Amino acid sequence: LAFEERDDESLFHLLTEGLSALSELGEVMLSDRLRQISVRPAPKLSVRATVKSNLLDVELGASGLSAADLAIYLDSYKRHQTFARLTSGDIIRLDEGARAAFGLAEDLGVDAVDLLDGVSLPASSTLFVDSMLARTSALEADRDAAFRRTVERLDTLGKMDFTVPASLKATLRGYQVDGYQWLGSLEHLGLGGILADDMGLGKTLQMIAHILARVEAGDANPTLVVCPASLVYNWTAELERFAPSLDVCAIVGAKAQRRVQIAGVAEHNVVVTSYDLMRRDIDEYVEQDFARVVLDEAQYIKNPLTQVARAAKRLPAGVRFALTGTPIENRLSELWSIFDFLMPGLLGTRDSFAKRFESPVEHAEGDSAARLQALVSPFVLRRVKEDVVADLPEKIEDTVMAQLTGEQRKLYLANQDRIAQQVQHREAGEFKKDKLKVLAELTKLRQICCDPHLHYADYKAGSAKLDTCMELVHGALDGGHRILLFSQFTGMLDIIGKRLAKEDIAFLKLTGASSKESRAKMVAQFQAGEVPVFLISLKAGGVGLNLTAADVVIHYDPWWNVAAQDQATDRAHRIGQQHTVTVYKLIAKDTIEERIMQMQESKRDLVNSVLGGDGISSALFTREDVLALLGGDGR
Structure with a gap:
């Protein structure tokens, strides 16, 4: 019987099966060359995992095999063979070890052959690699002491004890303390993460508590917060409210002004800017040093090809954090982009991520979803309201500031200046006589805060409050919430309705002009879950409605009659409501709206009588009160 030695497959079958069968038929004579070839058992593969200088090194080896033979072994598996022909001519069987090695390589986003020389990964992958090694007995794991220590530290995420700063002007709920501890644990390990709590659970407050703690611990560099333009001044207001000891600066305005501000960031504890301005100023930002960079509404970088995403990933920082209630809106690639900002390399390249996870997960192939979860779960903290219901009140109220800009x-x-001058030049008697005219002027100011289109038909620019409102709407809808949106100006509801329609968001609108029949039909539609947003005017919706399908209430313009505002909120927050209701009050910062809000506690009766719709009390409405509402000099 003759054979070609180059025919490895025939040789393998001859040595493993053929010789035994032939020996049953008679005496088998072997050549010296054939006698020298042996079939060896599969080797025991080993993985050495070491951590050094914040890098994880993973290297594949095998007892009794040279690097060249191990490369042949892996290549044979890659070509779907059941054996490998070594450099000595011997044949070696392939077993579960080869498959486990390729599985590990695939999980790490590298080629199995690359593991022979060792690959370097972010140390943040340590817990994931440890779990992958623990899942198979086909690979012998050799973990060094630094690797084991890193695993222990990552296992303690959120369990380290960081004291909440006594100077924080808020009491954290139980789950918020957990979030604060989690943020502190991550930064202690030099890692970043995504705080992905549902809207209304206080992501901003948890981050402010963390920043305050780090500043009090001796931060050498400032924190940079990047957020949508409509939220810049809401961030500064929240920082001033909860951490007044911090030096905060909003980087806005003209290019020259921003350049000066960026050059002086070291003078502040926290600087806040918008995504668009960060993109424009990225060359200045890369020259600075930040202790941490925080991206709020981080879905703004979900497309890695945008200039904003590319700029964000250039920002210099000790650690990076992302805040978003929706880390994945449509595709898994959005999660990859956020992690490419947080910890580049953790999820591999974009192409390898698509191959390893995105396509398999979307097609429900194998355990790809479980593997991805194991990789990212240490660095994502997400709680929905149902998870923390024991810590929540029935109603969460939050004031959201919008800063008027431009036109x-x-x-x-x-x-404001014109009205202030008119009032200043009026004597007391004249003011009393013209009080109704003054009230009309104040209403005009409030309409400009809402949207100048309410008073100026030819107005072409935008509205800060409308932009901020739409941020809230998108955040709520992305989180699966239902919204009641109130305004006392029906014209404002028309403007909001046009914006919703432009963005393909279905809505209902109830005003005083709505018939009883249409009113009942709209309520039924909303309660049945057919439409996610319900626009309601004060007069039409203040009483007599049961809208417990909503769990988010937005008051677009403040109702200075607090009782009327609470009554509107109670359309959702009433018997039958099974979820915590989150109430947002939109306020234009540094305007009559903010001043009346501040005045509500000291002069509640005045505010209600002047602007609450219950009539005007001449005894309470004074010239000095109006000047106070106008900010004195109007600034």
Whole structure:
């Protein structure tokens, strides 16, 4: 019987099966060359995992095999063979070890052959690699002491004890303390993460508590917060409210002004800017040093090809955090982009991620979803309201600030100055006689805060409050919430409705002009879950409605009659409501709206009588009160 030695497959079958069968038929004579070839058992593969200088090194080896033979062994498995022909001519069987090695390589986003020389990964992958090694007995794991220590530290995420700063002007709920501890644990290990709590659970407050703690611990560099333009001044207001000891600066304005501000960031504890301005100023930012960079509404970088995403990933920082209630809106690649900002390399390249996870998960192939979860779960903290219901009140109220800018601000200041001058030049008797005219002027100011289109038909620019409102709407809808949106100006509801329609968001609108029949039909539609947003005017929806399908309430413009505002909120927050209701009050910062809000506690009766719709009390409405509402000099 003759054979070609180059025919490895025939040789393998001859040595493993053929010789035994032939020996049953008679005497088998072997050549010296054939006698020298042996079939060896599969080797025991080993993985050495070491951590050094914040890098994880993973290297594959095998007892009794040279690096060249191990490469042949892996290549044979890659070609779907059941054996490998070594450099000595011997044949070696392939077993579960080869499959386990390729599985590990695939999980790490590398080629199995690359493991022979060792690959370097972010140390943040340590817990994932440890779990992968623990899942198979086909690979012998050799973990060094640094690797084991890193695993222990990652296992303690959120369990380290960091004291909440006594100077924080808020009491954290139980789950918020957990979030604060988690953020502190991550930064202690030099790692970043995504705080992905549901809207209304206080992501901003938890981050402010963490920043405050790090500053009090001796931060050498400032924190940079990047957020949507409509939320810049809400961030500064929240920082001033909860951590007044911090030096905070909003980096806004003209290019020259921003350049000066960025050059001086070291003078502040926290600087806040918008995504668009960060993109424009990235060359200045890369020259600075930040203790941490925080991206709020981090879905803004979900497309890695945008200039904003590319700029964000250039920002210099000790650690990076992302805040978003929706880390995945449509595709898994969005999660990859956020992690590429947080910890580049953890999820591999974009192409390898698509191959390893995105396509398999979307097609429900194998355990790809479980593997991805194992990789990212240490660095994502997400709680929904149902998870923390024991810590929540029945109603969460939050004031959201919008800063007027551009043409809207110019219009507001011009009208505020004009009204202030008119009132200042009026004697007490004249003021008393013209009080109704003054009230009309104050209403005009409030309309400009909402949207100048309410008073100026030819107004072409935007509205800061409308933009902020839409941020809230998108955040709520992305989190699966249902919204009641109140305004006392029906014209404002029309403007909001046009914006919703433009963005393909279905809505209902109830005003005083709605018939009883249409009113009942709309309520039934909303309660049945057919439409996610319900626009309601004060007069039409203040009483007599049961809308417990909503768990988010937005008051677009403040109702200075607090009782009327609470009554509107109670359309959702009433018997039959099974979820915590989150109530947002939109306020234009540094305007009549904010001043009346501040005045509510000291002069509640005045505010209600002047602007609450219950009539005007001449005894309470004074010239000095109006000047106070106008900010004195109008600034």
